[in-house]
Amino acid sequence: MKYSIGVDIGGSHVSCSMYEHSNICLIDNTFTYRKVDSKGTASDILDTWALAILETVEKSFYSIEGIGIAMPGPFDYYNGISKLVDLDKLSSLYEVNIREALAERLPFEASQIRFINDASAFSIGESIAGEGKNYSKAIAITLGTGLGASFLENSYPIMDRDNVPQGGFLYNQKHGDKLADDVFSTRGLIAYYYEISGDKVSNVRELYEKAQFDTTALKCFQWFGDELGKFLESYVRDFGAEVLIIGGNISKAYDCFGECLQSRLPGLKIYVSELGEHAAILGSALLLDDHYYHNIQPTLKLM
Template sequence: MSQKKILAGDIGGSHFTLALFEEKGTELNLLQTERHVLDSKLPKEEILQQWVLSLKKYTKGNPGLCISLAMPAPFDYEKGVCWIKEQGKFNSLFGCDLKTEFSQGLGIPRSQIKFINDAEAFLFGEAHFGKGFGFTNLLGITLGSGLGSAIKQGDILFDADLWQSPLKGGIAEDYLGTGWFLKLVKNKFGLELKGVKDLLDHETLQPEIPVIFDIYAKNLSEFILSVYAKVPFEAVIIGGNISLSSALFVPKLLEHLRDATADIVIEISQLGELSTIYGATSLFFEARSERASN
């Protein structure tokens, strides 16, 4: 029976998670996971050192290990080059050839290292193992420091790259990412916060939280409806750190969708980061993958 070990990773602006899998025939077994805090505003050398040291624990004594990493856009996934810029994360990695850096740092061939869009990996994982199972057409979105998006149409799944799509006179990410909350709180209340959790924990803001998330729900509904008008889907699968506060915005979101007579199911990921992790493994299971380039 053929056996292959795959190290899959989900790399975000504040963390990275690694999971080791073993393929036995048609089965994919999760062996272990680990999560690391990461400051994506650090210099290039420090970020690379942290990644390489964490990956090297798995490649040591296992030269045939396949590594599949989910990264946010913009990124050249084929060549492994990071093009993220002015998004509040990984600015120091702009133009960095991560595939070469990892290959040299780990002493393994470039062919054993692959990258996938994080939202695409998320939706692949959800469609096969999570809330998206059984649906033919899906929109997957990850709400966090940025906006990730992917679309599934029948057997084809691809990165939708909707973060720059028009919304409210600007772009969608500006109204759906963490930055929207921080900007609103700063402009309205003069408070400097670091994330949505700070907002939820801030004692003096408690009366304002329902109002803030109602506005957010309206923003999200406008985005979903704009995508639905171009590419109809049965359901939206929502992940990312902001989805952890779904109880604060999903009821209002559903209300807005009903008002627009849009029959769309809203599902919140229960697998969390594991959706992206499982989706990333598809890079080395092409025979079972329905991914496609957009």
Template sequence: MNNKIVVGCDIGGSHISTALVDLENRILVEDTFERQTVNSHDEIAAIIDSWSDCIQSSMKKGNLETTAIGIAIPGPFDYEKGVSLMKNQNKYEALYEINVKVLLAKKIGINTEDITFLNDAACFLQGEMFAGAGVLFKRAVGLTLGTGLGSALFLNGHAEDGDLWCVKFRESIAEDYLSGHWLKSTYIKRTGKHIESVKALCAIAEADADASAILREFGYTLAEFVSEHLLDKEPEGLILGGNIAKGYEHFLSHTQDRLKERGISLPIKIAQLGEMAAIYGAAGALKTGL
């Protein structure tokens, strides 16, 4: 088996993306990326077939018959055993309590030991630490600022789900203040105007005082959250991903200013790998033995 070239795989609720990753050089193997839609409401065999087809397509493009496979997949999931625990999640209901590692290994024609399942939130940070914004850090926290709030911790050579979305914050929980939902609902509440997305909010920020003020407030809120919930992890840096992070120029300077006022020096980096982060992370975890 070629231990230097492995498959990185990202499984979501409606898609699967795969590519071969060169672990030694920390790059994707050229022309091996595959992305296919998956009907997560399908039967067991159809889902496994979809996953297998995409993985084997990448392997075929790289002329590999067998190799290790790292798979980023959302929970709840028994990652060590390869058993899905997703129930009432509106996806992959048919796989509940099924050992998908065994089924997938049999379909591809490899040993179960060659497949490793990993938490998708952790893989985002693992990927950025392996080949992206966090390569110079040994300890870091990753926040995915999107529809909701995702988090991961890289503290002991590997990433794990931070599960910070539900920590107590202000009058509720963190996700209620650090999410696309908060940005959009706050704009609508203050102006009476509908806003389609965070991207649209950022697009009007320079001309719309309300949009600008809300994004500035978001930046201050992020600083407050960092102060209260991240510093005890003793990170060397913070990595921001997700759709909100793409508009960092509208709020990040306010976060940094507020942290500076509090005497906090914490480098903040914007994620570099985009949707490739989970693929890099799933593959990179094989190198670190996660």
């Protein structure tokens, strides 16, 4: 049996778990979650990450091959160097070699620590253990503070092809006169609700609760689904996607926008992730499969 640790880094949290490669599954009772001060010093953030990983190590009785880490961008995934800057999260890590910094804090060599984009990790996890495993061509998106996206063929992210946007990114594409990231995100939903109602809500959960009795709030989600479908139409067609997998906090409101989204994408299978954050952990842990890592290394340089 071969085991590794998958890690999902968020702006305000870190979560990790042990992964067993032959059965493509996470090991029960090894999951660890810790909150992170995203505005803390580099040392404080790295210490918190290391403590979470060590907690998972201590829960295991197995020999561990290494660690795969799903990181938000911008990030140099091949070399393990953070490029996060001028953001409201983790900015103190700018230009820090995360691979070396974690190796100093953990019982692993730097070569045993590997990185991948968080949206790509989510999509890979869904393609090997979720609803995407029965399809060769998939698009996975995460809807939350921003729009994450990944185009996959046979469980490998596609980032440099004529029928895929550069880098496989959608957040920086235009929808009308706005960036997609400003429309298909928490701030986009909240801004549209304010535009049509004059009322303010603080988050998507509050808006979703209002939608159970407030037709204006429901209309906001329906608008979101319809516009998202319009936006994705050409990408789905050009890539030849067989399935669309949706994750992120906004996906929890799928019952309010899914019908409108599906009507814009007839014939396409659409699933809401059941793996949740575990998908990114699965996708990052797979990096310790040397055959998979060898094949994906050229792609990591493009992320």
